[in-house]
Amino acid sequence: MIRRMIVLGLGSLVLTAAGAAARAADLRAGEAIVQRTCYACHGLNGVSSMSLYPNLAGQKQAYLAAQLRAFRDGSRQNPIMTLIAAHLSAAQIKDVAAYFASLEPSGRATCIPRGAAGHHPPG
Numbered sequence: 001m002i003r004r005m006i007v008l009g010l011g012s013l014v015l016t017a018a019g020a021a022a023r024a025a026d027l028r029a030g031e032a033i034v035q036r037t038c039y040a041c042h043g044l045n046g047v048s049s050m051s052l053y054p055n056l057a058g059q060k061q062a063y064l065a066a067q068l069r070a071f072r073d074g075s076r077q078n079p080i081m082t083l084i085a086a087h088l089s090a091a092q093i094k095d096v097a098a099y100f101a102s103l104e105p106s107g108r109a110t111c112i113p114r115g116a117a118g119h120h121p122p123g
Contacts, residue, residue, distance in 0.1 A: 023091060023094070025061070025094045025095050025097070025098030025099075026091075026095045026098075027095070027098055027099050027102055029091075029092070029095040030092075030094075030095035030096045030097070030098050030099025030100070031099050033088075033092055033095060033096050033099075034046075034096060034099055034100070037084060038056075038084075038096065041053040041080070042054070042055070042056050042100075043055075043057075043107065045057060045103060045107030046058070046059075046100045046103045046107055047105075047106070047107040055105065056100040056103075057100060057103035057104060057105050057106070057107045058100075058101070058103055058104055058105035059100055059101060060101060061097045061098050061100075061101035062097075064096070064097035064100055064101060065093050065094060065097035068081075068085050068088060068093045068096065068097065069085075069090075069093060071084070071085035071086075072085035072086055072088060072093070
């Protein structure tokens with residue numbers, strides 16, 4: 001019984017450590033990538049000015065990350081996005097997805113702290 005409790009406790013400790021080691025998304029890094037790469041089609045605020053390209057502001061983070069991974073691995077095809085996503089690391093995909101997800105569909109920031117890079121004051 002005690003041996004089982006020790007094994008379960010150690011297993012929980014390993015899983016907790018692995019979870020803590022997982023890198024959190026970096027909104028500032030995501031915004032920097034958007035400013036360099038995504039803005040021409042999807043807008044700096046995630047709202048496209050062209051009907052051909054979708055608005056990304058406010059989309060779910062997991063959905064955006066899954067789509068970027070699909071473009072990167074070729075399971076979803078688009079000549080522009082496949083080329084762009086091919087150069088994104090897993091961490092960069094996470095950052096970009098988190099940044100677009102942090103924006104309201106109107107394109108205003110919702111969770112970037114005031115004064116931080118990417119903070120968009122109401123106006």
